[in-house]
Amino acid sequence: xxxxxxxxxxxxxxxxxxxxTCTVSGFSLSNARMGxxxxxxxxxxxLEWLAHIFSNDEKSYNTSLKSRLTISKDTSKSQVxxxxxxxxxxxxxxxxxxxxxxxxxxxxxxxxxxxxxxxxS
Amino acid sequence: xIQMTQSPSSLSxxxxxxxxxxCRASQSISSYLNWYQQKPGKAPNLLIYAASSLQxxxxxxxxxxxxxTDFTLTIxxxxxxxxxxxxxxxxxxxxxxxGQGTKVEIK
Numbered sequence: 001x002x003x004x005x006x007x008x009x010x011x012x013x014x015x016x017x018x019x020x021t022c023t024v025s026g027f028s029l030s031n032a033r034m035g036x037x038x039x040x041x042x043x044x045x046x047l048e049w050l051a052h053i054f055s056n057d058e059k060s061y062n063t064s065l066k067s068r069l070t071i072s073k074d075t076s077k078s079q080v081x082x083x084x085x086x087x088x089x090x091x092x093x094x095x096x097x098x099x100x101x102x103x104x105x106x107x108x109x110x111x112x113x114x115x116x117x118x119x120x121s
Numbered sequence: 122x123i124q125m126t127q128s129p130s131s132l133s134x135x136x137x138x139x140x141x142x143x144c145r146a147s148q149s150i151s152s153y154l155n156w157y158q159q160k161p162g163k164a165p166n167l168l169i170y171a172a173s174s175l176q177x178x179x180x181x182x183x184x185x186x187x188x189x190t191d192f193t194l195t196i197x198x199x200x201x202x203x204x205x206x207x208x209x210x211x212x213x214x215x216x217x218x219x220g221q222g223t224k225v226e227i228k
Protein backbone atom coordinates (compact mmCIF):
# COMPACT_ATOMS: atom_id res chain seq x y z
CA UNK A 1 0.00 0.00 0.00
CA UNK A 2 1.38 3.35 -1.07
CA UNK A 3 1.24 6.08 1.56
CA UNK A 4 2.71 9.56 1.92
CA UNK A 5 2.63 11.58 5.12
CA UNK A 6 3.61 15.20 5.62
CA UNK A 7 5.08 16.49 8.85
CA UNK A 8 6.39 19.80 10.06
CA UNK A 9 5.54 22.82 12.16
CA UNK A 10 1.96 23.97 12.47
CA UNK A 11 2.96 27.58 13.09
CA UNK A 12 5.88 29.61 11.79
CA UNK A 13 6.72 33.27 12.23
CA UNK A 14 7.16 35.70 9.36
CA UNK A 15 10.70 35.66 7.90
CA UNK A 16 11.37 32.20 9.34
CA UNK A 17 12.28 29.16 7.24
CA UNK A 18 9.75 26.34 6.91
CA UNK A 19 10.95 22.76 6.71
CA UNK A 20 8.46 20.06 5.75
CA THR A 21 9.08 16.33 5.51
CA CYS A 22 7.19 13.83 3.38
CA THR A 23 7.67 10.26 4.55
CA VAL A 24 6.66 7.62 2.03
CA SER A 25 5.98 3.91 2.24
CA GLY A 26 4.95 1.22 -0.20
CA PHE A 27 7.45 2.37 -2.81
CA SER A 28 11.07 3.44 -3.02
CA LEU A 29 12.28 6.94 -3.86
CA SER A 30 14.90 5.28 -6.04
CA ASN A 31 12.30 3.62 -8.30
CA ALA A 32 12.92 4.63 -11.90
CA ARG A 33 10.60 7.08 -13.65
CA MET A 34 8.87 8.42 -10.60
CA GLY A 35 9.03 11.51 -8.50
CA UNK A 36 7.51 13.39 -5.60
CA UNK A 37 6.08 16.89 -5.66
CA UNK A 38 5.05 19.41 -3.05
CA UNK A 39 1.77 21.22 -3.69
CA UNK A 40 -0.01 23.76 -1.51
CA UNK A 41 -3.51 25.11 -1.14
CA UNK A 42 -4.57 28.20 0.79
CA UNK A 43 -7.94 27.78 2.43
CA UNK A 44 -10.71 28.04 -0.16
CA UNK A 45 -8.28 28.52 -3.04
CA UNK A 46 -6.78 26.49 -5.84
CA LEU A 47 -3.89 24.06 -5.80
CA GLU A 48 -0.42 25.46 -6.45
CA TRP A 49 2.48 23.24 -7.47
CA LEU A 50 5.72 24.11 -5.66
CA ALA A 51 8.53 21.70 -6.42
CA HIS A 52 9.38 18.23 -7.70
CA ILE A 53 12.21 15.78 -7.29
CA PHE A 54 12.71 12.88 -9.68
CA SER A 55 14.16 9.49 -8.83
CA ASN A 56 17.43 10.53 -10.53
CA ASP A 57 17.58 13.49 -8.13
CA GLU A 58 16.70 16.04 -10.83
CA LYS A 59 14.84 18.93 -9.21
CA SER A 60 12.41 21.54 -10.47
CA TYR A 61 10.65 24.52 -8.93
CA ASN A 62 7.70 26.88 -9.21
CA THR A 63 8.86 29.78 -11.31
CA SER A 64 7.81 32.57 -8.96
CA LEU A 65 8.91 30.83 -5.74
CA LYS A 66 12.13 29.33 -7.05
CA SER A 67 14.44 31.57 -5.03
CA ARG A 68 12.81 30.50 -1.76
CA LEU A 69 12.47 26.75 -2.28
CA THR A 70 14.77 23.78 -1.89
CA ILE A 71 13.71 20.16 -2.35
CA SER A 72 15.81 17.16 -1.44
CA LYS A 73 15.41 13.50 -0.67
CA ASP A 74 16.91 10.87 1.60
CA THR A 75 16.24 7.55 -0.09
CA SER A 76 17.42 5.52 2.89
CA LYS A 77 14.87 7.24 5.12
CA SER A 78 12.14 7.32 2.42
CA GLN A 79 11.81 11.06 2.94
CA VAL A 80 11.43 14.10 0.73
CA UNK A 81 12.15 17.44 2.37
CA UNK A 82 11.00 20.89 1.29
CA UNK A 83 12.40 24.08 2.72
CA UNK A 84 10.84 27.48 2.08
CA UNK A 85 12.66 30.56 3.28
CA UNK A 86 11.38 33.96 4.33
CA UNK A 87 7.86 32.82 5.17
CA UNK A 88 5.04 35.35 4.92
CA UNK A 89 1.38 35.23 6.04
CA UNK A 90 0.37 34.69 2.40
CA UNK A 91 2.18 31.35 2.59
CA UNK A 92 -0.44 30.10 5.05
CA UNK A 93 -1.82 26.98 3.41
CA UNK A 94 -2.23 23.24 3.55
CA UNK A 95 0.89 21.64 2.10
CA UNK A 96 0.62 18.28 0.33
CA UNK A 97 3.21 15.91 -1.02
CA UNK A 98 2.22 13.66 -3.93
CA UNK A 99 3.78 10.93 -6.06
CA UNK A 100 3.89 10.85 -9.85
CA UNK A 101 4.78 7.98 -12.17
CA UNK A 102 5.70 7.87 -15.82
CA UNK A 103 3.15 5.10 -16.29
CA UNK A 104 0.35 7.53 -15.53
CA UNK A 105 1.78 10.40 -17.54
CA UNK A 106 3.27 11.84 -14.34
CA UNK A 107 -0.15 12.54 -12.86
CA UNK A 108 -0.25 12.70 -9.07
CA UNK A 109 -1.64 9.27 -8.27
CA UNK A 110 -1.05 9.22 -4.52
CA UNK A 111 -1.24 12.10 -2.06
CA UNK A 112 -0.52 12.69 1.57
CA UNK A 113 -3.28 13.95 3.84
CA UNK A 114 -1.75 17.42 3.93
CA UNK A 115 -0.42 19.53 6.75
CA UNK A 116 -1.73 22.99 7.60
CA UNK A 117 0.94 25.62 8.08
CA UNK A 118 0.00 29.00 9.51
CA UNK A 119 2.36 31.95 9.23
CA UNK A 120 1.78 34.44 12.00
CA SER A 121 3.71 36.38 14.59
CA UNK B 122 4.54 28.72 -17.70
CA ILE B 123 1.49 26.99 -19.19
CA GLN B 124 -1.76 28.50 -17.94
CA MET B 125 -4.71 26.18 -17.34
CA THR B 126 -8.18 27.73 -17.50
CA GLN B 127 -11.24 25.85 -16.34
CA SER B 128 -14.86 26.69 -16.99
CA PRO B 129 -17.20 27.14 -15.40
CA SER B 130 -15.84 28.10 -11.98
CA SER B 131 -18.93 26.60 -10.41
CA LEU B 132 -22.10 24.88 -11.44
CA SER B 133 -25.29 23.58 -9.88
CA UNK B 134 -26.65 20.22 -10.88
CA UNK B 135 -29.03 17.55 -9.70
CA UNK B 136 -28.45 13.89 -8.96
CA UNK B 137 -28.70 12.01 -12.24
CA UNK B 138 -27.59 14.93 -14.41
CA UNK B 139 -24.71 14.85 -16.85
CA UNK B 140 -22.06 17.45 -16.10
CA UNK B 141 -19.30 18.74 -18.37
CA UNK B 142 -16.27 20.73 -17.24
CA UNK B 143 -13.78 22.16 -19.69
CA CYS B 144 -10.10 22.94 -19.34
CA ARG B 145 -8.02 24.94 -21.79
CA ALA B 146 -4.22 25.08 -21.87
CA SER B 147 -2.39 28.21 -23.02
CA GLN B 148 -0.31 26.06 -25.38
CA SER B 149 -0.43 22.50 -26.63
CA ILE B 150 0.13 19.86 -23.97
CA SER B 151 -0.56 16.84 -26.17
CA SER B 152 -2.51 14.45 -23.92
CA TYR B 153 -0.68 15.29 -20.69
CA LEU B 154 -3.83 16.41 -18.93
CA ASN B 155 -5.07 15.03 -15.62
CA TRP B 156 -8.29 15.51 -13.62
CA TYR B 157 -8.68 15.41 -9.85
CA GLN B 158 -11.64 15.47 -7.48
CA GLN B 159 -11.29 17.16 -4.12
CA LYS B 160 -13.73 17.10 -1.22
CA PRO B 161 -13.53 19.57 1.68
CA GLY B 162 -10.68 18.86 4.06
CA LYS B 163 -9.30 16.06 1.90
CA ALA B 164 -6.43 15.64 -0.51
CA PRO B 165 -7.23 15.60 -4.22
CA ASN B 166 -7.96 12.23 -5.80
CA LEU B 167 -6.81 11.35 -9.31
CA LEU B 168 -9.73 10.55 -11.62
CA ILE B 169 -8.37 10.72 -15.17
CA TYR B 170 -4.80 10.79 -16.48
CA ALA B 171 -3.48 11.23 -20.00
CA ALA B 172 -6.68 13.10 -20.90
CA SER B 173 -8.88 10.01 -21.15
CA SER B 174 -7.46 7.13 -19.08
CA LEU B 175 -9.56 6.21 -16.07
CA GLN B 176 -7.52 5.78 -12.91
CA UNK B 177 -7.93 2.40 -11.23
CA UNK B 178 -10.91 2.29 -8.88
CA UNK B 179 -12.64 5.36 -10.34
CA UNK B 180 -16.26 4.80 -11.43
CA UNK B 181 -16.90 4.61 -15.15
CA UNK B 182 -19.37 7.52 -15.02
CA UNK B 183 -16.27 9.73 -15.13
CA UNK B 184 -14.71 10.22 -18.55
CA UNK B 185 -12.24 12.58 -20.16
CA UNK B 186 -11.50 13.68 -23.69
CA UNK B 187 -9.42 16.11 -25.67
CA UNK B 188 -5.89 16.74 -26.81
CA UNK B 189 -3.71 19.70 -27.64
CA THR B 190 -5.23 22.64 -25.79
CA ASP B 191 -8.88 21.74 -25.14
CA PHE B 192 -10.07 19.08 -22.73
CA THR B 193 -13.31 17.94 -21.14
CA LEU B 194 -14.30 16.04 -18.02
CA THR B 195 -17.76 14.51 -18.17
CA ILE B 196 -19.67 13.00 -15.29
CA UNK B 197 -22.72 11.05 -16.37
CA UNK B 198 -25.54 10.27 -13.96
CA UNK B 199 -24.20 12.50 -11.18
CA UNK B 200 -24.21 10.82 -7.78
CA UNK B 201 -24.44 12.48 -4.33
CA UNK B 202 -20.78 11.66 -3.64
CA UNK B 203 -19.72 13.54 -6.81
CA UNK B 204 -20.47 16.96 -5.36
CA UNK B 205 -16.95 18.30 -4.97
CA UNK B 206 -14.36 20.55 -6.60
CA UNK B 207 -12.61 19.35 -9.74
CA UNK B 208 -9.17 20.43 -10.96
CA UNK B 209 -7.33 19.90 -14.19
CA UNK B 210 -3.52 19.78 -14.24
CA UNK B 211 -0.93 19.53 -16.98
CA UNK B 212 2.04 17.20 -16.67
CA UNK B 213 3.49 18.04 -20.10
CA UNK B 214 6.20 20.29 -18.80
CA UNK B 215 7.77 21.87 -15.76
CA UNK B 216 6.45 23.82 -13.93
CA UNK B 217 3.35 21.71 -13.42
CA UNK B 218 0.23 23.86 -13.32
CA UNK B 219 -3.36 23.42 -12.17
CA GLY B 220 -6.60 24.99 -13.25
CA GLN B 221 -8.43 27.20 -10.79
CA GLY B 222 -11.04 24.54 -10.03
CA THR B 223 -14.71 23.92 -10.74
CA LYS B 224 -17.06 23.49 -7.80
CA VAL B 225 -20.00 21.18 -8.49
CA GLU B 226 -22.85 21.98 -6.13
CA ILE B 227 -26.24 20.47 -5.51
CA LYS B 228 -29.12 22.27 -7.21
